[in-house]
Amino acid sequence: MRRRPLRFRQWNAKTRSALPRYRQMERPDIPRSPRGYGRSAECPRFRILNLREFAWTGARVGVAGHSLGGYTVLGLAGGWPSWKDPRIRAVLAPSPYSSPYLSKEQRANLNIPVMYQGGTGDSVVTPTVKKSGGAYDQSAKPKYYIEFDGAGRFAWTNRNRTYVASINKYSVPFYDAYLKGRKDDLTKLLNAGRPKDVSDLRFAE
Numbered sequence: 257m258r259r260r261p262l263r264f265r266q267w268n269a270k271t272r273s274a275l276p277r278y279r280q281m282e283r284p285d286i287p288r289s290p291r292g293y294g295r296s297a298e299c300p301r302f303r304i305l306n307l308r309e310f311a312w313t314g315a316r317v318g319v320a321g322h323s324l325g326g327y328t329v330l331g332l333a334g335g336w337p338s339w340k341d342p343r344i345r346a347v348l349a350p351s352p353y354s355s356p357y358l359s360k361e362q363r364a365n366l367n368i369p370v371m372y373q374g375g376t377g378d379s380v381v382t383p384t385v386k387k388s389g390g391a392y393d394q395s396a397k398p399k400y401y402i403e404f405d406g407a408g409r410f411a412w413t414n415r416n417r418t419y420v421a422s423i424n425k426y427s428v429p430f431y432d433a434y435l436k437g438r439k440d441d442l443t444k445l446l447n448a449g450r451p452k453d454v455s456d457l458r459f460a461e
Contacts, residue, residue, distance in 0.1 A: 316435045318346040320427075322412045323381065326352020330391075334365040344368060346434035348427055350412040351381045354391035358384070367396040369434045373423065375407025376455050392458065398434075400446075402426050403456035422453050 321329035326349040331339040333347045335357040350373035357366060372392050374382030385391045385401065392401045404411060404419050411419045429442035450457045 315343050316345045317341070317343045318348065318431045318435050319344055320348035320350070321352065322350045323409070324353055326350065326354065326381075327356070330354060330357055330366065330370075333368040333370060337365055340365075346431055347371070348430065349373070349385075349391075350423070351375065351378050351409060352385065352391070353381060355384055357391060358389070358394060366391075366394065369398045369430075370395050371400040371402065371426065371430045373412070373426070374401070374403045374456075375405075375409075375411050375419075376403060377406050377408030377411070380409060386456065398461040399459065400426075400430065401456065401458040402454060405453050405455040419453075 319329040319332060321327070329344075329347050330349055330352055332341050332344055334340045335354075345368065347368055347370040349370060352372065372385050372395075374385050376382075382403065383390075386403065387393075392399060404422055407419050408416070410416045412423065426445065429445055433439040433442040446457070446459055
């Protein structure tokens with residue numbers, strides 16, 4: 257069966273307008289939409305409620321989220337215990353907004369296999385993931401961090417397709433490892449070392 261390439265939906269203007277108001281999302285007990293979203297259904301909190309409507313019995317679910325979407329999937333992975341969905345077995349978080357999860361109270365809750373991705377051209381979010389004591393350091397094993405040389409904030413959107421092949425190269429084997437139990441490809445890839453388009457490669461299993 258031919259694999260379909262991973263696709264990351266381009267931000268819309270409403271999502272971008274919500275970015276300066278992130279702090280409103282740091283109260284997971286209040287299911288409200290932050291200003292800047294046109295409809296309450298676009299708020300990550302409401303998307304979580306919609307996700308739970310699916311009856312995926314015994315499913316092994318992988319989730320991915322970029323930027324504010326990264327905040328959401330990390331919350332589903334246990335960053336916010338009240339959001340945690342036990343069906344989720346793997347989290348792909350490219351350039352995620354992770355600051356709310358760096359407090360002492362939340363650090364032990366990120367305990368699902370996670371692959372963070374970042375870029376040297378992203379000076380806004382990537383530093384909070386890669387820094388000492390950042391999201392990568394505080395996540396439980398198994399965890400991975402891939403940083404693409406030159407990639408900026410839009411490297412995971414349709415605005416910049418330059419890094420699609422590199423993103424898929426790491427993302428697909430990660431999902432195969434933790435959703436299908438086929439870890440050989442991921443192991444070979446990591447043991448092959450860091451290619452030229454990757455400026456930082458870390459993992460702990």
